[in-house]
Amino acid sequence: MKLTIENISKSYGKKQALIGINFEMDNGVYGLLGPNGAGKSSLIRILAGVMEASSGEILINGMNRKKCEREYRSKLGYLPQSLDFYPEFTGQDYLLYIAALKGLKGAAAERKVMELAEQVRLTDDLHRKSVNYSGGMKRRLGIAQSLLNDPEILILDEPTAGLDPYERIKFRNLISLISRDRTVLLSTHIVSDIDSIAKQTVMIKVGKIGKMQTNESFVHAMDGKVWLVMMTVDKLVEYQNNHIISNVLPIGDRMEVRVVTDDKPFPDAVAAVPTLEDAYLYEFHNEEGTL
């Protein structure tokens, strides 16, 4: 399955939310990284077919999606950023309802629901009203519904919001496992969500995207730009106002500060091994209102 996004733009009145977005995806996990308000959700909604782009098109194996809308939706799994549930439905009702909407029938639907409930650890809670679930459980239920039809294209918008660290790891493992033969686009502003599992990542800021690259490429590009510096608290307070600080670690009465900058900030600064988070900070630190 090859998904091509060609020159997608979206505007809300005078405000341009997306400007000429282009990238391509095949099987594997792809990360869409950007701060809140950057346009991630608009792009995700357009890809999920629940919002119309102002211009541009989406191609499925070279064919315009509008010409194979129904087929596309039959292959799609989607988890929106925010989601609530019907007050009358138990977790099982909810999953069976979505299964019916996805065209799953009878015993096959029930089997799939039980299988996914097991995977997201909701088996014991399936008969409870889903509105009474905790935030993490609701998110897991949302993840389960997105997988009901064994989607070839899986679009996840902030999927780990509300999950605890254990659930987050379980989720990453699940996505890694199922991504071998399908396309997964994972939109997030949490770098660690895609750090280890994304085949490639694209960063989006104020409606524009950068080049789709592997995480290694992003990290590699940061070689020589991440430094560890020891400084006092007073100095740090002054310094952090006009520098990118990716981490601060107290050591005795001083601070070990991780600085992201093009040039060596101090003569005694020590070069550090860069991470995707450093690349993210470097990419977005100049965006007004984004950091």
Next chain:
Amino acid sequence: MKIFQYEMKKLLLNKNRLVLLVVLFLIYILVAWLSSKGQFELSGQEGKQAISEYTSLMSEHTGKLDQEQLAKSQEARDKAIAEHGTGEELSMKINRDPELKFNMRYAQFGQKVNEYWNGPAEQNKADLRGVYPLQEKLTELKASGQTDSFEYKKYSSRLDTELAIGEPVFENAVFWNCFFIRFDGFMVVFLLLLVLTYFISPLFTQEVRTEMDSIVLSTVKGRKEVVTAKLLTAAVSGAVVTAVYLVGSFIGTFIGYSDLSGMNATLRSMDGFESSMLQLSAGGTALLGSLWLIFAAITFSLALAYISSKMKSQSAAFGLGMVILLAGSMSNYFSNGIKELIWPVVDFNFGSLAMFNVIFGQSKIYNLFGMPLSYAMAALVVSLILCAAAILLTYLAQKKRTVV
């Protein structure tokens, strides 16, 4: 089918809605009981005795008009009016005296028979009534060679129906008269259609409220099949709530009156149906009326489904539904001049379309390209058009729906 089952669970078959339905059922019984009990302003044993005496008098005099009894009843009526006037005092006297109540009713029946033959005292020259005036008019039109005119066809058809139905017959049909009050516009609009507005308004808006619309719209059956299921749910819910209204009203009326006499009485002998062209018994009319009310409720429910599909919140959908319903119903209270100008709204608003006793109780005729079209037939056609439009527009709305 599965989607429909879950839509039903969301809209109607859940604990809250079923409890509400039971409460409504009890209210409907109570309202109908209180209404039928109001036949007499007497309570306890006195009230029961008055109803029994009244029923006996009604039963004893069933049949064609008895001129001797009519004279007695007219005399009793005139005496009562002379003593108590025509206002509140007379009403109180009637509601406490079963014999006077019977005499008033028999005198009224005599008036109905007279109108059957001679037409109403204030005859509408553009819409003649009564066998003799109709015969005279047809003779006149025939003489002037207008047998192909709309007017001739209309009166000819009306005369045939009048003669086929025949002269009104006096019947003891108090239960049915009480029950038919349940089909009155005010009752239907406030006790049924407003309730339906509340029930149906969340049909689509709950997807927006729960933000489930994103998921529903992204699924393979989220644009078409889900609409089919939701429209079916709206129609079934409309029918169920109406059935609850009808059954509750029937039981409440029966508790109040405990007598089903008059089931075979002709519709013409019922209050408010004096001009009806239907050749049906009271029982048959109650059945037809119930079916019509269910049909009208389904039409309104489908329109509400469309409104819900275009709104973002349940309160907005409920508000708009209520405004459309009440604005239409209020049009019936405008002056005649305004009513003539906006007659399609007056005759075919959702409140009017649900009023079985008006639609089938009147002899109103429309001129459809020179052909006479009865109000009932016109109401049926308009309702079907409204249903079809609501269905098509709802499919279209869901097809174009986006999430912002």
